[in-house]
Amino acid sequence: xxxxxxxxxxxxxxxxxxxxxxxxxxxxxxxxxxxxxxxxxxxxxxxxxxxxxxxxxxxxxxxxxxxxxxxxxxxxxxxxxxxxxxxxxxxxxxxxxxxxxxxxxxxxxxxxxxxxxxxxxxxxxxxxxxxxxxxxxxxxxxxxxxxxxxxxxxxxxxxxxxxxxxxxxxxxxxxxxxxxxxxxxxxxxxxxxxxxxxxxxxxxxxxxxxxxxxxxxxxxxxxxxxxxxxxxxxxxxxxxxxxxxxxxxxxxxxxxxxxxxxxxxxxxxxxxxxxxxxxxxxxxxxxxxxxxxxxxxxxxxxxxxxxxxxxxxxxxxxxxxxxxxxxxxxxxxxxxxxxxxxxxxxxxxxxxxxxxxxxxxxxxxxxxxxxxxxxxxxxxxxxxxxxxxxxxxxxxxxxxxxxxxxxxxxxxxxxxxxxxxxxxxxx
Numbered sequence: 001x002x003x004x005x006x007x008x009x010x011x012x013x014x015x016x017x018x019x020x021x022x023x024x025x026x027x028x029x030x031x032x033x034x035x036x037x038x039x040x041x042x043x044x045x046x047x048x049x050x051x052x053x054x055x056x057x058x059x060x061x062x063x064x065x066x067x068x069x070x071x072x073x074x075x076x077x078x079x080x081x082x083x084x085x086x087x088x089x090x091x092x093x094x095x096x097x098x099x100x101x102x103x104x105x106x107x108x109x110x111x112x113x114x115x116x117x118x119x120x121x122x123x124x125x126x127x128x129x130x131x132x133x134x135x136x137x138x139x140x141x142x143x144x145x146x147x148x149x150x151x152x153x154x155x156x157x158x159x160x161x162x163x164x165x166x167x168x169x170x171x172x173x174x175x176x177x178x179x180x181x182x183x184x185x186x187x188x189x190x191x192x193x194x195x196x197x198x199x200x201x202x203x204x205x206x207x208x209x210x211x212x213x214x215x216x217x218x219x220x221x222x223x224x225x226x227x228x229x230x231x232x233x234x235x236x237x238x239x240x241x242x243x244x245x246x247x248x249x250x251x252x253x254x255x256x257x258x259x260x261x262x263x264x265x266x267x268x269x270x271x272x273x274x275x276x277x278x279x280x281x282x283x284x285x286x287x288x289x290x291x292x293x294x295x296x297x298x299x300x301x302x303x304x305x306x307x308x309x310x311x312x313x314x315x316x317x318x319x320x321x322x323x324x325x326x327x328x329x330x331x332x333x334x335x336x337x338x339x340x341x342x343x344x345x346x347x348x349x350x351x352x353x354x355x356x357x358x359x360x361x362x363x364x365x366x367x368x369x370x371x372x373x374x375x376x377x378x379x380x381x382x383x384x385x386x387x388x389x390x391x392x393x394x395x396x397x398x399x400x401x402x403x404x405x406x407x408x409x410x411x412x413x414x415x416x417x418x419x420x421x422x423x424x425x426x427x
Contacts, residue, residue, distance in 0.1 A: 001029045007036050008061045011098040016057075019094055025050035030209045032058050035185060040206040042199050043187045046334065049211055052091050052157070055185050059153050060092075063128055064099045068152060071126040075153040076178070078171065079133055080161040081304060082108035082281060083288070088131045088157065104129035109136045110281030120145050134162065134170035141177065148177045153185070154202075160188040160195055168198070175202050190327055215364050216330055216345070219337040222368045224347045224357065226383045231373070232320065232348050233264065238374040239318070239346070240270050246297040247313050251332050252320040255302050261320060262300045272298035303328060312339040318346050322353035326363035346371075351381050358385020 001024045003016050016022075024032065027049045034041050035058035045051045059075055068074045079085040089106035096102055105122035107130060123130065123145045130137070130146075140146045154175070156162065162171065184203050188195050199206065216222065225235050239245065252258050255276035262274040273287045273296040291299045292311055303323070314336040323329045329347075336343025347368070349357045361368055373380040 003057075006032050008032065008057055009064055011064055012057055012061045012095060015095050015097045018097065021053075025054075027051050027209065027211045028054045028057070030211075031055065034207045034209070035059065035183070036062065038183055040184045040203040041186070041209060042203060042206045043185075043209045043211070044189070044191050045187060045209075045211040046189045046330070051187050052088055053095065055155050055157075055187070056088070056091060056095055059129070059155075060096050060099060060102060063102050068128075069126075069150050070101075072150040073123070073126055073128070073130050073146065073148060074151060075129040075155070076137070076148065076151055076174070077129065077131045077155040077157060078137070078162065078174070079108075079131060080158050080165055080167065082110060082133055083284070083304065084158065085131045085133055086285075092129060092131070102129070103127045104131065107132035107136050107140065108281070109133060109139075110284070134167040134174065138170055138173060141174070148174070149179065151178050151182055154178055154182050156184075156186040158189065159186050159198065160190050160192065163194050163198065168194075171198075172201075189331070216333050217337045217343075219340075219342045220333055221342070221344045222333065222347075222366070223344065223371050224349050224368050225371050225373065226349050226354070226380050227373065228378075228381060229350045231377050231380075232350070234377040235348060235374060236261065236264065236318075236320075237268065238377075240265060240268055240298075245316060247294075247315040248298045248318065249314055249316075249335050250298060250300045250318040250320060251323075252300070252302065253323065254321075257320065258300050258302055265298060265300065270298055271296055272300055275299060275301035275304055277302065277304065303332070311335065313341065314338070314343065315341075316344045316346065318348075320348055322347060322349055322356045322360070324356065326360050329360045330364070349383070354383060354385045361385070 002022055003024060004013055006024070008016075027043060027045045031041060031043055031051075031054040035055060041055075043051060043054065045054075055077075062068075063074060077088060079088060085106050085108045089104060092104045096104070103122070103125075105119060105127040107119050107123070119136075119140065120143075123140055126147075137146070141148075156171070162168075184206075186199060186203065186206075225231075227235060236250075250261060252261060255278060258274050258276045262272055265272045273290055275284060275287050279287065287296075287299070290296045317333045317336045319329070319332060323332060333343075333345035336345060347357065357368075370383060
């Protein structure tokens, strides 16, 4: 479907034309008409499918058509991280280029006092669209800087990530302050039980849109080194020995390891930078600017950049350690092979992570290529991804013999409220 075949207004279509956006992605094709029909929606889709545009375009189109209060917050978009909030704000600027009366502000922590003052001013003046991390928005609410009584659109982007980060209570506090007749839109990469429960609580008769993109792109060549932990440093030295690799992201689950690897690469003369939670917001912004601009060749990072960051020219992703979750693996390596490019992903798998890596292979339905150990690093351990549980020691039994009782399911109200249809000009 082409964007011009939707009911997006002309100002939005003009911006899309300027940005060379012509065809809808599958998630956009399915979501845009439903959102324009003022339906609550839950979308199951990964980063890279075009989900940001899937909700931003119809919301901006409806706001531009009019019928919403002036000098009031009309839309709240929740983001799990400041980096994703910044990216959504950037997309907002592009899509809203021809919208003269629609304003926005990104609200997130880690800023200096000047930025905080700017947030307060924009919130009190009633920015049409507020893109916020949960903690920062709650801070403004407690300070009396935010009036949510006229919000018409409430969006949760990467809802599963927000719940994983412990924002469930924050989200519910915000939801309680919103009007009952709002339109609620939720996007998640996965649909675990906790997301289903959240959806039943805050959405009313939602349309469910699923885009099955939970597997890595075929253009990614996936490889792994099975190794002892002490061999990882040597493998990294082998990969970067010619210092010709550029546009690389190296992931580690621990910030201390990120710092250590970054120091190691710098000693080798690799032009690298690091991203982790110990950096200030200004430092993070500078790092992302330098890497996106090509001033740095390698970004060493925690999972803070695994989701929601658009960098189209990444040639290789290296997992220094195996992600704890299969979906996190997909998100990490999904930074490469974007925009019809080829890419490579290499994972270092030690003995204790073999079972996790085996689960990842099972999840993606593919046996990942195992590379031979580089010369001079010794023998690799045998790859044994099947976990064998240790037999219980003989003697006094642990615990009491009890029958497993089924958990009582929570009951949710299925009340459906009539939603007012927004009137467009001339209708």
